[in-house]
Amino acid sequence: MEMIEAKNLRKKFGPVTAVDGVSISVPEGAIYGFLGPNGAGKTTTIRMLTGVLTPDEGSVKIRGVDIIENPLEAKMMMGVIPENGTVYADLTAEQNIFLIGKIYGMDKASREKRATEILTALGLSERRYDLVRTFSKGMRQRISIASAIVHSPPLLILDEPTTGLDVYSRHLVLETVREMNRRGSTVLLTTHNIEEANTLCTDISIINKGKIVATGSPEKLKKTFDTGRYVDISFEGPARETLFEGDGILRAERIGDKWRVYTDDPDRAVKHLAEIAEREHLTIVSIATSNPTLEEAFVQLTAGA
Amino acid sequence: MDWNIFLRSTMVIVEKNMRIYYFKGPVVVFGLLFPLIMFFTFFIGRNLDLVLFFPGFLGMMLFFTASSVGPLITPWEKRERTYERLFSLPVIFECIIIGDLLAGALFGIIITTIVWIVSTLLLHLPLANAGLLALGFVLGSVCFAALGTLLASPTTNNPSNIMMLSSLVRLPLIFVSGIFIPLSQLGGWEWILTSLSPLTYLVDLFHAAFNGDAVYPAYVDAGVLVIIILLFIYFAKIIQQHNLVKGI
Numbered sequence: 054m055e056m057i058e059a060k061n062l063r064k065k066f067g068p069v070t071a072v073d074g075v076s077i078s079v080p081e082g083a084i085y086g087f088l089g090p091n092g093a094g095k096t097t098t099i100r101m102l103t104g105v106l107t108p109d110e111g112s113v114k115i116r117g118v119d120i121i122e123n124p125l126e127a128k129m130m131m132g133v134i135p136e137n138g139t140v141y142a143d144l145t146a147e148q149n150i151f152l153i154g155k156i157y158g159m160d161k162a163s164r165e166k167r168a169t170e171i172l173t174a175l176g177l178s179e180r181r182y183d184l185v186r187t188f189s190k191g192m193r194q195r196i197s198i199a200s201a202i203v204h205s206p207p208l209l210i211l212d213e214p215t216t217g218l219d220v221y222s223r224h225l226v227l228e229t230v231r232e233m234n235r236r237g238s239t240v241l242l243t244t245h246n247i248e249e250a251n252t253l254c255t256d257i258s259i260i261n262k263g264k265i266v267a268t269g270s271p272e273k274l275k276k277t278f279d280t281g282r283y284v285d286i287s288f289e290g291p292a293r294e295t296l297f298e299g300d301g302i303l304r305a306e307r308i309g310d311k312w313r314v315y316t317d318d319p320d321r322a323v324k325h326l327a328e329i330a331e332r333e334h335l336t337i338v339s340i341a342t343s344n345p346t347l348e349e350a351f352v353q354l355t356a357g358a
Numbered sequence: 359m360d361w362n363i364f365l366r367s368t369m370v371i372v373e374k375n376m377r378i379y380y381f382k383g384p385v386v387v388f389g390l391l392f393p394l395i396m397f398f399t400f401f402i403g404r405n406l407d408l409v410l411f412f413p414g415f416l417g418m419m420l421f422f423t424a425s426s427v428g429p430l431i432t433p434w435e436k437r438e439r440t441y442e443r444l445f446s447l448p449v450i451f452e453c454i455i456i457g458d459l460l461a462g463a464l465f466g467i468i469i470t471t472i473v474w475i476v477s478t479l480l481l482h483l484p485l486a487n488a489g490l491l492a493l494g495f496v497l498g499s500v501c502f503a504a505l506g507t508l509l510a511s512p513t514t515n516n517p518s519n520i521m522m523l524s525s526l527v528r529l530p531l532i533f534v535s536g537i538f539i540p541l542s543q544l545g546g547w548e549w550i551l552t553s554l555s556p557l558t559y560l561v562d563l564f565h566a567a568f569n570g571d572a573v574y575p576a577y578v579d580a581g582v583l584v585i586i587i588l589l590f591i592y593f594a595k596i597i598q599q600h601n602l603v604k605g606i
Binding site: 100103126133135139140144148152153155157158 | 446
């Protein structure tokens with residue numbers, strides 16, 4: 054059974070169609086990335102998946118439980134971190150976590166134990182009894198995450214969890230997501246950060262203008278939208294453009310202090326470039342072959358958004 | 359629907375509201391200071407019969423306290439974005455509305471009970487029917503807390519907008535509720551006007567409880583209050599649901 058099965062979701066706000074026939078199938082155990090440019094419909098889709106918004110059309114099932122017909126039962130399986138990680142600023146870190154734990158029916162001993170575990174893992178154990186209003190944005194986001202995972206949910210949904218965070222907070226957040234997944238939670242996250250999705254996600258959907266435009270593993274998407282390969286090379290001393298001709302080389306252009314050599318066969322191109330360097334008595338400072346990137350796929354799919 | 363989850367979520371919302379909102383400035387000013395200032399303004403130095411006017415004062419106290427929490431919660435939480443977060447938890451609309459309503463009602467009951475006990479001890483006030491007094495406390499607090507929740511429903515994330523609207527609605531109700539002029543002395547259009555205010559029926563119920571001299575039978579007062587409670591809750595739910603569907 055799929056953890057999330059959303060079919061044909063549609064949502065209009067006045068004349069604007071924010072989400073237009075989105076279907077998503079998230080398998081158990083996946084870290085599923087939901088990518089798209091600003092205004093593509095990511096947050097509206099997440100709000101429908103989490104039961105915050107009722108779709109105009111379509112259905113959402115969490116482990117087979119319809120979230121529109123049985124919202125309480127479906128939401129019991131989730132931990133949600135909304136965009137901007139909202140928390141109660143007038144409560145302490147502990148009170149925020151306990152409040153959510155109580156809603157999920159945890160007893161006092163379990164709440165105490167779990168809060169200690171999570172706050173330690175998220176580097177906030179010393180601030181446990183402090184009011185959240187005194188916290189930085191990164192710390193508030195960590196409390197938001199702590200509240201969402203206090204009941205060890207089988208499904209964790211995060212809406213842009215690392216946006217605007219410092220490096221340390223971002224690292225902690227991503228590590229927590231990985232740890233939750235290792236412990237068996239399925240994760241669905243939206244992000245602007247393509248590199249983050251590339252390294253974290255097992256599956257990805259890209260949404261643009263309210264519609265899903267691609268779905269698959271990061272590697273599959275990269276391959277599908279491979280825009281061509283190149284080799285970046287830099288020499289000690291000047292090199293002429295006319296050097297970059299011959300075996301497997303399509304064209305070359307100067308970028309900063311290096312040359313970008315476009316090719317359809319990087320292995321052959323590298324060998325050929327090494328021969329040129331030896332023949333012309335040029336010392337190679339650096340050489341690197343490109344791989345197709347998820348960012349290239351994303352840009353192609355969302356061009357003009 | 360799993361009623362265990364429903365009740366648990368509702369009670370946690372009540373607890374959250376009590377922790378966060380009972381001591382917020384607008385609640386203290388509009389819920390506690392305002393009725394006391396009104397009382398001193400109208401009663402001190404005018405040689406009025408406190409026993410005769412106490413039911414009106416107690417009704418006013420319950421009215422201000424119970425209706426002061428609700429208007430703050432929703433706009434405050436919309437501003438802090440915690441309102442939307444609540445909906446991603448095992449919580450439905452009814453949990454939030456009942457949770458907000460109960461927090462307001464409890465605040466009203468607690469404060470007004472303290473005022474009643476202190477006043478009774480100091481002024482040796484009579485009590486003709488304790489059951490009617492308890493009924494008045496429960497129905498009045500729930501009715502005015504529901505009014506507070508309804509007043510919080512229009513779209514805004516600025517609590518001061520709602521507090522202004524709330525004062526605009528609540529203040530006139532005070533003056534058309536038979537608090538300052540006994541209902542038995544009203545006639546014609548004045549009587550029609552007072553019939554439109556829910557506070558009228560509570561004050562009448564308190565008169566029955568304290569002095570046994572109400573204008574309407576107790577079941578009429580109680581029945582009208584129950585109908586008004588249901589109407590307030592219904593409209594609060596409709597408006598808030600409509601706003602959420604529109605994403606505001």
